[in-house]
Amino acid sequence: MPVEIVWLLKAGLWVIFFITLSRAYKKHKLSDVSARRMWSMFLLWNIAFTLWDESGEVLIDGFFNGLPVGLFLKSACVVLTFHNYYLMLKPMKPYMQHYRLLDGLAPIMLAVGLIAFIVYSVFQSLPYADLRYLVVAVRDLTMLVYVLSIFIPFTLVMWKNEHNWSLKFKQFAALTCFTCYSLVAFSGIGAGVVTLVGDTEAEAIASSTDPAVYVGFVAFMVTLMPYRWLSFLFHLERLWVYCRLRHLENAISRVARIASTSTIALTQLINPNELELVVYRTLISILDHYHATQSIPTCVHLYEQIQAVVNQNRDYTDLVKGLTRVKI
Amino acid sequence: MVKTKTLDEIQGIVDALDYDFDCFSLHHFIKHIEWLRNRKIVVVGWEFEPKLYALWVPKSSTDYIFFNHTLHSTHQTHSILHELAHMLLGHACSPLDQVLPPHMLAELKLGSQQQGRPRTVLLNEVNPTQEEESEMFVYLIQKKVVNARRIHELYRGSSTVEVFKPYADGMGFED
Numbered sequence: 362m363p364v365e366i367v368w369l370l371k372a373g374l375w376v377i378f379f380i381t382l383s384r385a386y387k388k389h390k391l392s393d394v395s396a397r398r399m400w401s402m403f404l405l406w407n408i409a410f411t412l413w414d415e416s417g418e419v420l421i422d423g424f425f426n427g428l429p430v431g432l433f434l435k436s437a438c439v440v441l442t443f444h445n446y447y448l449m450l451k452p453m454k455p456y457m458q459h460y461r462l463l464d465g466l467a468p469i470m471l472a473v474g475l476i477a478f479i480v481y482s483v484f485q486s487l488p489y490a491d492l493r494y495l496v497v498a499v500r501d502l503t504m505l506v507y508v509l510s511i512f513i514p515f516t517l518v519m520w521k522n523e524h525n526w527s528l529k530f531k532q533f534a535a536l537t538c539f540t541c542y543s544l545v546a547f548s549g550i551g552a553g554v555v556t557l558v559g560d561t562e563a564e565a566i567a568s569s570t571d572p573a574v575y576v577g578f579v580a581f582m583v584t585l586m587p588y589r590w591l592s593f594l595f596h597l598e599r600l601w602v603y604c605r606l607r608h609l610e611n612a613i614s615r616v617a618r619i620a621s622t623s624t625i626a627l628t629q630l631i632n633p634n635e636l637e638l639v640v641y642r643t644l645i646s647i648l649d650h651y652h653a654t655q656s657i658p659t660c661v662h663l664y665e666q667i668q669a670v671v672n673q674n675r676d677y678t679d680l681v682k683g684l685t686r687v688k689i
Numbered sequence: 690m691v692k693t694k695t696l697d698e699i700q701g702i703v704d705a706l707d708y709d710f711d712c713f714s715l716h717h718f719i720k721h722i723e724w725l726r727n728r729k730i731v732v733v734g735w736e737f738e739p740k741l742y743a744l745w746v747p748k749s750s751t752d753y754i755f756f757n758h759t760l761h762s763t764h765q766t767h768s769i770l771h772e773l774a775h776m777l778l779g780h781a782c783s784p785l786d787q788v789l790p791p792h793m794l795a796e797l798k799l800g801s802q803q804q805g806r807p808r809t810v811l812l813n814e815v816n817p818t819q820e821e822e823s824e825m826f827v828y829l830i831q832k833k834v835v836n837a838r839r840i841h842e843l844y845r846g847s848s849t850v851e852v853f854k855p856y857a858d859g860m861g862f863e864d
């Protein structure tokens with residue numbers, strides 16, 4: 362990807378970060394410990410993203426006489442972000458004894474990183490490119506331990522249990538982000554191993570997962586956005602829900618020989634409030650008439666499916682979702 | 690001939706209820722209507738056949754609404770609101786023996802000349818225009834309720850995962 366676009370993306374990320382942070386500040390959210398932990402995670406990850414490619418590192422290194430400060434700073438930010446997120450998720454399964462092994466992982470890696478930085482600064486016994494691949498490989502190995510052992514399984518549980526639509530979408534974005542960076546980590550580790558054995562293919566291996574970096578980048582942006590910015594996606598989902606329910610209603614109407622709900626104007630489909638009402642009306646029409654399908658031999662399966670959804674989903678939202686899955 | 694109401698007239702009646710739909714609950718709404726009309730409303734669940742959804746039976750000092758308790762709760766609420774709409778729109782009732790079979794009248798301990806108004810697809814509607822008015826009334830109410838719920842779900846709601854709740858709230862994502 363061209364460097365200009367990468368920097369534009371980075372600038373966009375910081376803009377979203379400061380807009381959301383200022384909203385939280387105005388709402389006096391930052392006085393809470395949990396909020397501060399969350400915000401420090403986002404800040405650290407933003408710094409790591411800004412320094413992700415070599416151009417970011419070079420910019421920082423320029424202020425320190427070419428010492429690899431950018432590389433170590435970026436790696437430290439990644440490790441600290443992951444350690445914070447681990448501490449946030451840990452209470453979900455406090456009885457998992459082996460997770461205690463992860464308590465010391467980040468402090469150890471930070472200490473190792475600091476020693477490596479001092480040793481390199483004094484002796485400079487390795488070419489910078491080799492050092493870079495080795496540091497990235499160790500960082501990515503650390504990242505992979507957190508992601509595979511805790512982040513993906515726990516975020517998957519939160520995604521399944523989340524009923525707030527906007528947060529569910531953010532959990533999905535977080536899962537996408539973790540999956541992308543797992544792929545990136547594999548290539549980073551591969552490049553490190555290749556460097557160790559003296560092969561020259563490290564660059565090709567390291568850059569093989571570049572597209573995943575940017576998918577993860579966009580997914581991370583989504584996790585930072587205020588709910589209202591995501592509402593257009595919810596509208597698209599409700600349009601799909603309406604289409605599914607209308608399809609079901611039409612099928613029932615043909616059997617019950619009744620007129621389906623009146624024709625919907627385009628303005629109703631564009632206006633979120635009107636669309637929600639149209640979904641409701643269609644649902645009531647289905648509930649009013651689906652019993653007519655019970656006595657038609659060819660429609661017994663349809664009736665049984667609808668009845669099962671009605672019996673199993675006592676909540677309005679779940680009922681609507683269940684009916685969209687009915688096969689006609 | 691019964692005069693039909695326009696959408697604006699029905700909207701006017703809904704607005705005149707002066708009810709805060711942001712905190713709508715069926716029980717609270719019924720209490721509000723009782724207070725407005727100064728007349729008791731008793732809502733009773735009943736095991737009707739599947740195609741009879743609800744029935745309004747006005748008595749001397751009390752209005753009874755029987756609803757089919759085998760229905761989904763969303764369908765129950767809709768049917769009860771539909772019967773409340775008949776009350777508030779001043780719709781007429783008809784003898785129940787024209788709309789209900791004798792065994793059901795006996796079950797409900799209602800005389801054959803008892804007046805009432807069912808919500809059903811069992812038979813041809815007695816007054817389709819008034820049925821449409823009642824449905825429109827419910828949709829106008831639901832428009833307010835659905836919007837309040839949508840805004841809550843989309844912009845104001847918190848996480849339903851207890852561990853994550855303080856972190857999500859701390860981000861200030863909501864409006």
